[in-house]
Amino acid sequence: MEKTIAASDLIINADGSIYHLNLRPEDIADTIITVGDQERVPEVSKYFDKIELKKGKREFITHTGYIGKKRITVISTGIGTDNIDIVLNELDALANIDFEQRQIKENHKTLQIIRLGTSGSINKDVEMGSILASSHGLGLDSLMHYYERNLNNEDKVLEQQVKSSLQDLGLSPYLTSASASLLNTLAADIPKGITVTAPGFYAPQGRKVRANNKINNLIERLTSLNVSKYQVTNLEMETAGIYALANALGHEAISINAILASRLNFEFAANPALIVENMLKKVLEKLA
Numbered sequence: 001m002e003k004t005i006a007a008s009d010l011i012i013n014a015d016g017s018i019y020h021l022n023l024r025p026e027d028i029a030d031t032i033i034t035v036g037d038q039e040r041v042p043e044v045s046k047y048f049d050k051i052e053l054k055k056g057k058r059e060f061i062t063h064t065g066y067i068g069k070k071r072i073t074v075i076s077t078g079i080g081t082d083n084i085d086i087v088l089n090e091l092d093a094l095a096n097i098d099f100e101q102r103q104i105k106e107n108h109k110t111l112q113i114i115r116l117g118t119s120g121s122i123n124k125d126v127e128m129g130s131i132l133a134s135s136h137g138l139g140l141d142s143l144m145h146y147y148e149r150n151l152n153n154e155d156k157v158l159e160q161q162v163k164s165s166l167q168d169l170g171l172s173p174y175l176t177s178a179s180a181s182l183l184n185t186l187a188a189d190i191p192k193g194i195t196v197t198a199p200g201f202y203a204p205q206g207r208k209v210r211a212n213n214k215i216n217n218l219i220e221r222l223t224s225l226n227v228s229k230y231q232v233t234n235l236e237m238e239t240a241g242i243y244a245l246a247n248a249l250g251h252e253a254i255s256i257n258a259i260l261a262s263r264l265n266f267e268f269a270a271n272p273a274l275i276v277e278n279m280l281k282k283v284l285e286k287l288a
């Protein structure tokens with residue numbers, strides 16, 4: 001018999017919804033788009049032919065609907081991998097736990113998780129205004145220090161390479177690859193690179209405003225990382241957590257990034273909404 005999950009561990013609200021996301025199991029589709037910004041949720045669902053559900057709590061706004069016959073959920077995660085911990089675990093619970101029995105269901109459901117995010121380039125070949133798919137997520141945050149990892153052989157080797165290269169900075173990075181099938185179906189014609197997920201926007205991404213940075217050459221250290229045949233291309237704040245937790249929970253994940261900044265040229269886009277809109281249209285056309 002499956003173990004019953006304690007009321008303190010799996011928190012179900014009085015209406016049968018999960019604690020933070022405020023969603024019931026039937027509210028989510030198997031294909032899930034995540035965005036950081038709550039305001040990007042309607043920017044995605046405006047392309048749905050029909051919206052069947054709008055719910056939310058805190059920064060987690062959800063719309064579920066259809067493009068043609070395909071049922072899709074779009075949900076905002078807010079900023080950072082601490083929120084990704086909540087969103088991925090709660091989405092997985094909605095898909096794979098029987099809320100009545102508080103037990104893991106016999107048949108595992110694999111979700112397709114597609115992040116449509118924004119990011120800054122740290123690679124001369126990745127221009128501001130372009131779109132990039134994350135071949136891997138390289139996390140500089142500590143989320144995956146708390147979970148067991150189950151990596152394929154290539155990811156193990158790559159993770160070890162970056163771990164040894166960044167050890168002197170006191171960092172213990174984790175690395176996970178994207179879903180190969182989602183890369184094929186959604187990103188065959190999109191340039192790819194390793195996305196670095198930082199635990200902050202300013203010093204953790206090598207920005208300097210007023211506080212003094214401890215690591216003055218962070219961007220150079222990241223771009224000069226030797227990760228076999230792959231190149232480190234961009235910085236943001238969620239991808240590595242999504243890839244690593246999706247992998248730990250048996251889901252497929254891909255992250256596609258609208259590049260809003262060129263950190264090497266010290267530039268930020270004057271028209272971020274347009275760049276994001278291009279990305280949304282391109283990916284949603286493929287999903288439909």
Ligand SMILES: O=P(O)(O)O[C@H]1O[C@H](CO)[C@@H](O)[C@H]1O
Nearest residue numbers: 036037079117118236237238
């Ligand atoms: O545009 P979103 O999806 O929020 O992504 C990026 O933008 C935020 C920082 O401005 C971080 O969440 C970062 O990952």
Ligand SMILES: O=c1cc[nH]c(=O)[nH]1
Nearest residue numbers: 118119120236237261
């Ligand atoms: O430079 C950037 C741009 C968007 N989001 C980030 O986290 N960093």
